Amino acid sequence: xxIFKYKAPLxxxxxxxxxxxxxxxxxxxSFGLIFVKGFNYGLDFAGGTLVQVHYxxxxxxxxxxxxxSQKKEYASATVTYFGNENEIIIRTKTSSQSLxxxxxxxxxxxxxxxxxFEVRRVDIVGAKVGSELREKGLMAMFLSILGILIYVSLRxxxxxxxxxxxxxxxxVTIAMGAVVLFNIEVNLDTLAALLTILGYSLNDTIIVFxxxxxxxxxxxxxxxxxxxxxxxxxxxxxxxxxxLTTFFVxxxxxxxxxxxxxxxxxxxxxxxxxxxxxxxxxxxxxxxMLGFSxxxxxxxxxxxxxxxxxxERMRAMYENGTM
Amino acid sequence: MKTLNFRVxxxxxxxxxxxxxxxPSLMQSENGKKITLGLDLQGGLHMLLxxxxxxxxxxxxxxxxxxxxxxxxxxxIIFDELRMQENEKVTFELLDNxxxxxxxxxxxxxxxxxxxxxxxxxxxxxxxxxxVERTKQNAISQAVDTIRTRLDSFGLxxxxxxxxxxxxxxxxxxxxxxxxxEQRIRELIARAAHLQLMAVDEDRIARVATMSSAxxxxxxxxxxxxxxxxxxxxxxxxxxxxxxMLTDAKVGFDKNNQPVINFTLNGQGSKIFGDFTGKYVGxxxxxxxxxxxxxxxxxxxxIGGGRVQISGSFKxxxxxxxxxxxRSGALLAPVYVMEKRSVGPSLGADxxxxxxxxxxxxxxxxxxxxILYYGAAGVVANVALVGNLFLILAVMSLFGATLTLPGMAxxxxxxxxxxxxxxxxxxxxxxxxxxxxxVAKSIEEGYNKAFTAILDANVTTLIAAVVLWAYGTGxxxxxxxxxxxxxLASMLTAIVGTHGIYQWLLPKIDKKKxxxxxxIKTEGKK
Numbered sequence: 001x002x003i004f005k006y007k008a009p010l011x012x013x014x015x016x017x018x019x020x021x022x023x024x025x026x027x028x029x030s031f032g033l034i035f036v037k038g039f040n041y042g043l044d045f046a047g048g049t050l051v052q053v054h055y056x057x058x059x060x061x062x063x064x065x066x067x068x069s070q071k072k073e074y075a076s077a078t079v080t081y082f083g084n085e086n087e088i089i090i091r092t093k094t095s096s097q098s099l100x101x102x103x104x105x106x107x108x109x110x111x112x113x114x115x116x117f118e119v120r121r122v123d124i125v126g127a128k129v130g131s132e133l134r135e136k137g138l139m140a141m142f143l144s145i146l147g148i149l150i151y152v153s154l155r156x157x158x159x160x161x162x163x164x165x166x167x168x169x170x171x172v173t174i175a176m177g178a179v180v181l182f183n184i185e186v187n188l189d190t191l192a193a194l195l196t197i198l199g200y201s202l203n204d205t206i207i208v209f210x211x212x213x214x215x216x217x218x219x220x221x222x223x224x225x226x227x228x229x230x231x232x233x234x235x236x237x238x239x240x241x242x243x244l245t246t247f248f249v250x251x252x253x254x255x256x257x258x259x260x261x262x263x264x265x266x267x268x269x270x271x272x273x274x275x276x277x278x279x280x281x282x283x284x285x286x287x288x289m290l291g292f293s294x295x296x297x298x299x300x301x302x303x304x305x306x307x308x309x310x311x312e313r314m315r316a317m318y319e320n321g322t323m
Numbered sequence: 324m325k326t327l328n329f330r331v332x333x334x335x336x337x338x339x340x341x342x343x344x345x346x347p348s349l350m351q352s353e354n355g356k357k358i359t360l361g362l363d364l365q366g367g368l369h370m371l372l373x374x375x376x377x378x379x380x381x382x383x384x385x386x387x388x389x390x391x392x393x394x395x396x397x398x399x400i401i402f403d404e405l406r407m408q409e410n411e412k413v414t415f416e417l418l419d420n421x422x423x424x425x426x427x428x429x430x431x432x433x434x435x436x437x438x439x440x441x442x443x444x445x446x447x448x449x450x451x452x453x454x455v456e457r458t459k460q461n462a463i464s465q466a467v468d469t470i471r472t473r474l475d476s477f478g479l480x481x482x483x484x485x486x487x488x489x490x491x492x493x494x495x496x497x498x499x500x501x502x503x504x505e506q507r508i509r510e511l512i513a514r515a516a517h518l519q520l521m522a523v524d525e526d527r528i529a530r531v532a533t534m535s536s537a538x539x540x541x542x543x544x545x546x547x548x549x550x551x552x553x554x555x556x557x558x559x560x561x562x563x564x565x566x567x568m569l570t571d572a573k574v575g576f577d578k579n580n581q582p583v584i585n586f587t588l589n590g591q592g593s594k595i596f597g598d599f600t601g602k603y604v605g606x607x608x609x610x611x612x613x614x615x616x617x618x619x620x621x622x623x624x625x626i627g628g629g630r631v632q633i634s635g636s637f638k639x640x641x642x643x644x645x646x647x648x649x650r651s652g653a654l655l656a657p658v659y660v661m662e663k664r665s666v667g668p669s670l671g672a673d674x675x676x677x678x679x680x681x682x683x684x685x686x687x688x689x690x691x692x693x694i695l696y697y698g699a700a701g702v703v704a705n706v707a708l709v710g711n712l713f714l715i716l717a718v719m720s721l722f723g724a725t726l727t728l729p730g731m732a733x734x735x736x737x738x739x740x741x742x743x744x745x746x747x748x749x750x751x752x753x754x755x756x757x758x759x760x761x762v763a764k765s766i767e768e769g770y771n772k773a774f775t776a777i778l779d780a781n782v783t784t785l786i787a788a789v790v791l792w793a794y795g796t797g798x799x800x801x802x803x804x805x806x807x808x809x810x811l812a813s814m815l816t817a818i819v820g821t822h823g824i825y826q827w828l829l830p831k832i833d834k835k836k837x838x839x840x841x842x843i844k845t846e847g848k849k
Contacts, residue, residue, distance in 0.1 A: 122502075140793075140794035144791070188799055245742055256684060261678075
């Protein structure tokens with residue numbers, strides 16, 4: 001089977017302004033959401049207590065609320081269904097430091113008489129730990145980007161590095177915007193998803209850039225736009241296919257992986273879509289905007305080749321004793 | 324005809340390695356190195372504990388103050404206003420200027436880790452910053468040891484207790500069956516287990532109901548309450564002896580068949596206990612645990628041999644846990660919960676089920692898609708994918724790594740991304756075939772050209788995985804680990820392995836059947 005058969009290069013660069021507008025709109029919306037509405041920090045980053053209770057039958061949520069409100073300290077607790085109607089989650093923003101009786105233990109007492117139930121999960125995160133985790137997360141994000149910048153600069157050229165990092169920031173920002181928009185709780189796994197998007201989006205971009213790097217050498221064409229068009233078109237099939245397989249997998253994870261990793265898989269779903277879009281439509285125009293010059297690059301490559309040839313010649317001469 | 328090549332052999336070896344070393348994990352056999360399931364998959368308790376090290380420092384200051392008093396009394400130095408102060412200090416005043424030199428000398432020799440400063444005849448003895456730090460560290464390592472001993476004696480499978488960072492303690496206990504058991508374990512960990520035998524102040528105890536604790540303090544007494552009833556006791560604040568002189572504690576039964584704890588004192592303790600009981604026959608002595616009075620029996624006669632009993636209408640499980648705590652010794656400083664995650668066994672099982680389903684479905688989808696789209700080339704890619712899965716399992720087993728729920732997600736994701744390399748290669752091969760190159764040439768060139776792209780793409784993803792591993796805690800580490808291993812393994816299976824398979828199959832590939840072999844409709848021109 002073949003879906004994308006290469007015939008002629010698509011003229012993408014001539015439309016880059018239009019895609020640029022789409023991206024900028026999405027970015028502005030995302031930033032607006034992030035700064036105005038803000039993240040819905042979950043337990044991991046905000047601290048607090050979470051108790052998951054499983055009922056044999058449908059959970060009597062109003063009875064549960066009533067039972068919990070008997071105790072003043074749980075007055076602000078929220079009770080919601082989790083995944084299905086037998087499962088509920090009770091949350092408070094407070095966390096106790098006591099090792100003895102904690103919220104899970106008191107729930108066992110309070111909920112007596114509301115039906116056959118089992119406390120299946122009790123998570124307590126102190127405020128201090130939460131802020132530490134947040135700092136570490138940001139640090140991880142920053143270090144990954146730095147490492148990637150350095151590697152791509154070494155393997156390609158600094159403009160490629162800047163362009164790829166801008167593209168992946170584009171993806172991560174839009175994914176974060178979606179997280180805020182759909183009110184997904186931000187926990188450690190959401191962070192893992194964002195870091196995965198970082199790696200994934202870059203993966204896609206690099207494959208396109210690799211083709212452009214090759215195109216600069218092989219395509220007899222001084223115009224970068226034309227080289228990009230041809231390279232992107234040639235990799236279009238691969239980019240879409242890989243995104244499809246990854247998308248399938250993430251979708252099954254989202255649908256069947258269980259409620260606990262839903263935030264993770266949702267973030268990834270958005271990331272896969274945006275990452276694919278950006279590696280086709282965003283990364284390469286940035287490369288053009290940064291003023292990458294094909295002739296300069298070729299000159300430099302030629303010089304490099306010349307220099308290594310010269311070195312070889314000298315060595316040969318030296319080894320033959322002619323020097 | 325070309326026979327087997329080194330790439331195929333390498334791939335087959337990797338496959339055998341993968342299968343052999345993942346068997347113990349897959350079969351969950353007793354022998355061999357295998358993957359341990361994370362607490363989120365098998366259920367269990369994970370806690371990050373903080374320690375109130377200021378309590379350890381306070382008690383160190385208390386003992387410094389006690390030493391000062393003891394030393395000065397011994398040397399007959401007259402002093403006044405001996406006080407424990409904030410900021411790790413003890414202050415006192417001397418009355419005689421002639422004692423200054425002697426005091427300086429004694430304190431320097433006898434109480435290391437402190438500095439003495441003087442203002443007229445007022446003196447300040449302050450713990451050095453180094454001594455404060457040493458005391459803190461000592462409190463943590465003592466807590467780690469004590470908690471480990473307690474959990475080990477509780478009889479649970481493989482609990483983990485470790486110091487984390489400079490001031491935290493990580494506790495992981497797998498395999499807890501019920502929430503009630505979990506609570507019991509937490510209480511056992513938290514128990515200070517500070518045992519004291521204290522003499523009852525028989526002269527003043529009649530007035531205890533109306534006495535304030537400040538008043539009690541002025542007599543050198545302390546007011547403590549009974550563990551089961553609101554009854555109050557007036558006790559001499561300085562204990563006769565404490566838990567540090569205890570050598571053993573066991574659960575026994577009294578004559579009413581009620582559980583009690585029998586403990587044995589060491590030589591010094593037995594002597595002190597014997598002397599004390601001999602001297603105070605007819606008076607009461609209280610057994611005090613964590614500042615609660617468990618019993619206060621009247622001493623009938625001198626008790627030698629150093630055997631003491633605590634009774635307090637215990638439940639059997641309570642007595643059992645208490646004996647463990649007493650044997651393991653007291654915590655120098657109390658611990659508190661910074662983070663706790665507990666997963667019941669049934670939820671763990673649900674998590675396994677859900678993630679296995681996602682893995683299986685995702686895998687089937689990818690496999691079907693590859694065959695549908697690439698024909699035989701898709702089958703080759705799928706063989707590599709299976710090899711990849713086995714390799715991930717094998718490497719994780721060899722390292723005894725822990726598989727968590729995010730780790731499972733990492734494997735699922737790797738399935739999606741591992742075929743990427745083969746998609747890139749297959750697309751390249753197809754392009755070259757379209758250009759009319761021969762099958763052999765298309766394969767060779769396809770691999771060459773695809774290699775740099777795959778390498779660069781994988782290295783960058785690997786960078787993200789490594790950073791995540793280094794900076795992540797628990798769940799993130801698991802995710803990063805499986806992804807990292809998956810990427811490395813895919814370099815072997817998806818690049819080297821499939822290349823070898825093509826080279827091996829090459830003689831059989833029919834140029835006229837490219838739609839079967841590579842899923843394309845062009846005819847390979849010569």
